[in-house]
Amino acid sequence: MPANKKYLTPSPWQRFAKISAAILGGLIVALMFHLALASWFNHVAVIITSTFTAFILWAILMVIAFLGKNGWKIWGIYLLISLVLFVIFYFGNQTNPLV
Template identity: 65%
Template structure:
């Protein structure tokens, strides 16, 4: 049974934005989140755990991207989250340097 067309995204640009946000944006948020954790906590433990939790978080962010109404809005949210995690990485490396 095919999907009801009224629920599908009609604009090709919105579809493109959602697909790229799901794959690339979700990946960037997932990686920067785990690197931010690694800059504040035990790096080896976080990076080993990232092999599993990173994939789960990436898939969850993919689902969120396709549930969003606007692909550009979800891109903006993912970029802001990535920048926030980059700030945490910078602060973690500044105030918690590796000895």
């Protein structure tokens, strides 16, 4: 049974934006989330549990990327979230250096 045409994205650029945001953007957000956690909490425990939770978070972010109407907005949201998580990671490393 073929997909209903009204639910398909007509623009190839929107399709590219959604696919790349789902794969790359979701991965970046998932990894930055776990890096931010590792900089504030026990990094060994976070790294061990991130082998499972990073994949689950990535899969959820992939689904969310395809639910949005505009792929470029999803990219913007993912980059903004990544930037916020990077700031948390940066200040966590300044406060709790691993030396």
